[in-house]
Amino acid sequence: MADATAVAAAASSKDPHVGLAAVAALRGLQEALEELQVGNARAQGWSWAQIAGVLQVSKQAVHKKYRRLGN
Amino acid sequence: MFERFTVGARTVVVAAQEDARERKQAKIRTENLLVSLYRDQESAAVALLREAGVEFVDVEAEVERLASEDSTPDAGKLALLGIDFEEVRKAAEETFGPGALERTQAGKQRRMFGHIPFDESSKKALELSLREALRLKHKEIRSEHVLLGLLHAEGGAAHHILAAKGVTLDGMREAVAGLGEAG
Numbered sequence: 001m002a003d004a005t006a007v008a009a010a011a012s013s014k015d016p017h018v019g020l021a022a023v024a025a026l027r028g029l030q031e032a033l034e035e036l037q038v039g040n041a042r043a044q045g046w047s048w049a050q051i052a053g054v055l056q057v058s059k060q061a062v063h064k065k066y067r068r069l070g071n
Numbered sequence: 072m073f074e075r076f077t078v079g080a081r082t083v084v085v086a087a088q089e090d091a092r093e094r095k096q097a098k099i100r101t102e103n104l105l106v107s108l109y110r111d112q113e114s115a116a117v118a119l120l121r122e123a124g125v126e127f128v129d130v131e132a133e134v135e136r137l138a139s140e141d142s143t144p145d146a147g148k149l150a151l152l153g154i155d156f157e158e159v160r161k162a163a164e165e166t167f168g169p170g171a172l173e174r175t176q177a178g179k180q181r182r183m184f185g186h187i188p189f190d191e192s193s194k195k196a197l198e199l200s201l202r203e204a205l206r207l208k209h210k211e212i213r214s215e216h217v218l219l220g221l222l223h224a225e226g227g228a229a230h231h232i233l234a235a236k237g238v239t240l241d242g243m244r245e246a247v248a249g250l251g252e253a254g
Contacts, residue, residue, distance in 0.1 A: 018151065025148035029159065031177035036167050 038066045072201055076212045079114055083214055084197070086110045091187050094138035095147055098190040101227030102134045104197075108214055116214035119246050123238045133232050192227035199223040207248055215247045 034055070041051050052059040073081065086107035091099040108116045109127045120126075146156040163171045172178045189197070200220030204212045221229040222240040 022148040022151045025145040026152060026154070028145060028177050028180075029149060029154075029156070029172075032172045032175040033159075033163065035175040035177065036163060036171055040167065 035066065035069070038062065039069045042066075042069055072198070075201060075204070075210075077214075079111055079214050080200075080212050080217055082110060083107045083116075083217055087193070088187055090134075094135070096138055096187065099187050099193050100137070100190050101193045101196050101221050101224055101229035102130070102137055102232060104193055104217060105221055105229035105232065106130050106134045108218060111214065114214045115247075115250055116218045119215060119218060119243065119250075122246070123233075123236065123243070125233065125236045125238060129236070130232060133228070137228055192224050196220040196224035196227055196229065203244070203247075207244070215250065219243055219247060 038051055038055075048063045049059045052062040055062060073084070076084070083104060084107075087099050087103040090103040090107055094103075096103070106127070108114065108120065109130070111117065149156045149159075160172055197217070197220060200212050200216045200218075203219035203223060204210075204216040207216075209216065219240065221227065222233055222238065222243055224230055
């Protein structure tokens, strides 16, 4: 399968462009998943402090980032 | 703009997105639109292309070659890290419903999870297909107008594929005008 070959070739390459782009994609995925989980926690009545505790970030950081999701 | 597109022309646009996705492209390009014109073998656009000596196999070969040069979309990049994006998506959707990832801010910004945007040339080609229809005083945008838009958009690969086959914008305009509104 062409895909697997491309992946294998890229994984073994030391091209920074390839590696950095993969990390950026991972960050995008992480952001999306975090938003889903924070939104769900808020919907279930969790406080910002509780969410921040489990996420291992400061309460201020999580509030600033996600207050747009609603209170 | 799309409200002026006929069902046939819309089908071409949708097929172009599917085509880009299947080829794992990050964006929809003019050559995806060109190859998608062949989806409806009965369309006027296909008749015009055949008449001009441009067959599906020629276009397909060229599109395939160009797709291999395209940058890898996010799912491909995540695979490099050993992450199966489809599995992650499935898990997220089981918990949060269909399209859950796409609805997040990151999902919208990166357009990483399925929606493939048009690149500059293909956007231009679609705009030009409207202009070509207006120029011919046709009220609807049909697949043959999309073909003219692709010829007109000089920055796109479709233009170059067609030009290499000796197809010119002026010649095709005449052929489309000859079809009349009924074509």
